């Protein structure tokens with residue numbers, strides 16, 4: 001008893017340390033911890049398996065991950081009824097071992113579908129009723145497999161066109177607009193605790209897309225469909241203005257009661273790299289995090305790859321690159337330091 005009282009007295013008598021302001025975080029994970037948010041990255045499974053420096057960095061810097069390709073339909077069911085989970089499992093297992101939460105990406109999309117599915121639909125051997133069953137089974141099987149292990153699912157990806165019309169995917173064309181509500185309901189049934197998202201690109205600034213997506217969300221909510229969040233992919237390029245209204249757009253979705261996440265941030269540039277371009281890029285990354293932190297509902301910022309060694313950008317945007325926080329050698333770029341300097 002006595003030592004306890006003495007100890008208590010000492011604690012109470014000790015002067016409070018002077019408040020020095022928040023210290024600069026050591027790394028992104030430390031930043032995430034300080035800000036109370038999730039900072040994630042897309043994960044390249046081949047690199048995760050084959051490159052120790054990639055793996056170490058991934059696990060040191062991030063408290064959240066998304067499989068870059070491993071959970072897409074063509075990856076998990078390349079042949080009809082034959083599921084190949086090894087790559088997706090590898091991402092989830094690594095995350096569990098390293099206390100990272102996981103975003104599931106993605107259940108319903110028009111890209112990276114297996115050939116058996118697209119050709120079956122094209123040649124008419126898969127009719128509408130069967131297609132709906134296939135979609136239901138796919139969602140149910142995949143969400144169930146990772147039940148309790150995936151924090152949030154991108155249930156539908158890129159369902160709105162740039163002009164604000166609904167995307168004419170095989171899903172809309174063959175199943176009608178109700179496929180979106182169905183997808184959310186099936187996913188919810190398979191894992192009632194997973195947060196269910198609509199995810200899209202150019203939603204940071206494109207007015208027709210923003211308005212249609214807001215209407216879509218309201219319509220789903222009015223019909224009691226379990227939707228929890230909106231994902232802004234955030235594929236930016238410094239040759240375009242930073243989407244200065246982004247925080248306001250986030251707030252409009254948050255006002256509907258949704259979680260907000262930046263799900264695929266990267267900031268590309270026209271090559272070659274210069275100091276000036278890197279400085280602009282750093283500013284874009286800084287502003288994206290600042291925008292997220294300014295909106296209470298935004299608690300996740302995920303980058304679409306963390307190193308230029310493995311980035312989708314050069315392969316998809318001719319003449320562009322250097323979109324990530326670290327270069328090919330995993331050396332931090334100014335953008336990395338800019339993020340560490342952001343304060344809520």
Ligand code: XIL
Nearest residue numbers: 068069105157201233264304311312
């Ligand atoms: C990209 C991957 O990064 C590439 O490796 C793949 O070849 C194509 O898809 N929006 C999305 C992501 O939702 O799934 C895409 O990922 C990038 C754009």
